[in-house]
Amino acid sequence: MRILLVEDDIDTRTYVSSGLRAKGHAVDESGDGQDGLLRACEHDYDVIVLDRMLPALDGMSVLKKLRSCGTQARVLMLTALGDVDARIDGMEAGADDYLGKPFALSELIARLNAISRRSAHANTMTLLRLGDLELDLIMQRVFRAGKQIHLQPREWDLLKYFALHAGEIITRSMLLEHVWGFQSSPHTNLVDTHVCRLRGKIERDFGPRIIRTVRGEGYTLSLKQGH
Known part of the structure; x- marks a missing residue:
């Protein structure tokens, strides 16, 4: 992998x-x-390994600017702020994973490998079509009615999971586990x-809604008219 390490502490930077x-x-x-x-x-x-507390521009600001300009690199945030709320803030800003300090190098490498595999071609399927929705699983591109839709990496992961389980009811806990990597369900929206x-992004200016809310259970991606 080609990795960018953004860390102001020289000892941590050298170690990693x-x-x-x-x-x-x-x-x-x-x-x-x-x-x-x-x-x-x-x-x-x-992958970008990004410390949260940085001089000149803090890590959260860097992350938001990267995501707003459409950078596709995966981001692993490092921080001494290890509480759940801080982690959720990072995830909502577009981080792919979060690792609190101090950490073992072996865990950081394992997490980098895990988020890298999310981008890799995991099976022989290269194109997934569901009605007028098309996912290019290698190039990570999405089209609906022939028009390309630009997604952030986390949005891509989410849509891909929905598409691979089309017609199934997907709970919020399942999405937290398989898309975000949470092993428990923190109180969060x-x-x-x-x-x-x-x-x-995938329903505005197009045909019927395809991601339906299943009241009290979660969501499902359906080709039928949604509500």
């Missing part, structure tokens, strides 16, 4: 970068948020917020 390079990864380093943002915009990275954003 050395460990990643030892595993065969290409690593670029940055010590502040502004420089990290410029590097992320100028180069294509598979994280799922509802992302489903709302996804609906806005």
Whole structure:
């Protein structure tokens, strides 16, 4: 993987970068948020390891700017703020995973491998069609009625999970586990917020709604008229 490491603490940066390079990864380093943002915009990275507390521009601001400009790189946030609310804030801003400090290098590498696999082609299927909805599973592109729809990485993960389980009832707990990696269900509207954003992109200006709310249970992706 090509990885950008944005971390202002020199000891942590050296520890992480050395460990990643030892595993065969290409690593670029940055010590502040502004420089990290410029590097992320100028180069294509598979994963960005982003500290939350940074000089010049904090990690949350970097993340929001990256997502607003459509950067497709996966983002793993590092922070000393390990509570659930802080993690949820990071996830809602577009992070793919969250790791609290202090951490073991082995866990960081395992998490990087996990979020990288979400982008990889996992099976022999390359194209998924559901009515006028089409997902290119290799290029991670989405079309509806022949028009391309630009999604953020988390929105792509969410839509792909819905599409692969079309017609099934998907609970919020299932989405938290399989899309966000939560092993428990914190009190949050994280799922509802992302489903709302996804609906806005794949249903606005198109035909009938395809992601239906199943009252008291969750959601389902259906080709029938939704409500």
